[in-house]
Amino acid sequence: MFKTWEEIEESIINCQKCKLCKTRQHIVFGTGNKEARLMFIGEGPGADEDRLGEPFVGRAGKLMDLAFETLGIDRKKVYIANVVKCRPPANRNPEEDEAVACLDYLRNQVILVQPEVIVLLGSVALKNILGKEYGITASRGKWVEKKGIKYMPTWHPAALLRDETKKIDFIKDLKKVVEEMKIK
Numbered sequence: 154m155f156k157t158w159e160e161i162e163e164s165i166i167n168c169q170k171c172k173l174c175k176t177r178q179h180i181v182f183g184t185g186n187k188e189a190r191l192m193f194i195g196e197g198p199g200a201d202e203d204r205l206g207e208p209f210v211g212r213a214g215k216l217m218d219l220a221f222e223t224l225g226i227d228r229k230k231v232y233i234a235n236v237v238k239c240r241p242p243a244n245r246n247p248e249e250d251e252a253v254a255c256l257d258y259l260r261n262q263v264i265l266v267q268p269e270v271i272v273l274l275g276s277v278a279l280k281n282i283l284g285k286e287y288g289i290t291a292s293r294g295k296w297v298e299k300k301g302i303k304y305m306p307t308w309h310p311a312a313l314l315r316d317e318t319k320k321i322d323f324i325k326d327l328k329k330v331v332e333e334m335k336i337k
Contacts, residue, residue: 179204184234193233195234195235196278197235197236197277224324237251271305
């Protein structure tokens with residue numbers, strides 16, 4: 154277990170646990186408030202994220218920013234990370250061994266942030282965090298509580314770019330999160 158943010162980041166920079174390290178431009182560590190009550194977890198970096206070293210800065214990120222703006226979520230006050238810290242080639246989903254190689258990094262980020270609520274963006278985040286038995290279509294929009302953290306699975310913003318009808322569900326799910334965060 155890592156005790157500091159610096160230890161995690163240094164370990165990721167030097168990571169050789171899977172083949173993704175061979176093709177990355179930058180690691181995509183995570184960004185935002187390291188003491189956030191609300192955390193978002195996606196699957197992995199895309200081309201823009203790999204180039205800039207920051208999560209959700211491409212087209213899907215712009216869509217997420219718009220949703221944040223609409224719902225009054227301040228991006229600077231949340232923490233955003235991904236299951237894998239290096240870009241899978243051609244924006245494919247991370248393979249199981251790649252996700253497993255990175256999960257300790259993500260677990261340590263969650264331990265250090267100590268969020269009350271985590272939004273799981275898409276199937277890869279859902280299955281790697283809550284378990285393989287979960288499917289995004291059946292689980293999205295439904296709260297799951299585990300080890301004192303409330304999880305809200307929802308569509309990955311990239312899915313909204315492919316199917317605009319999912320935008321309504323995405324906004325509804327994030328509204329539930331905003332309502333939950335106001336309670337406390």
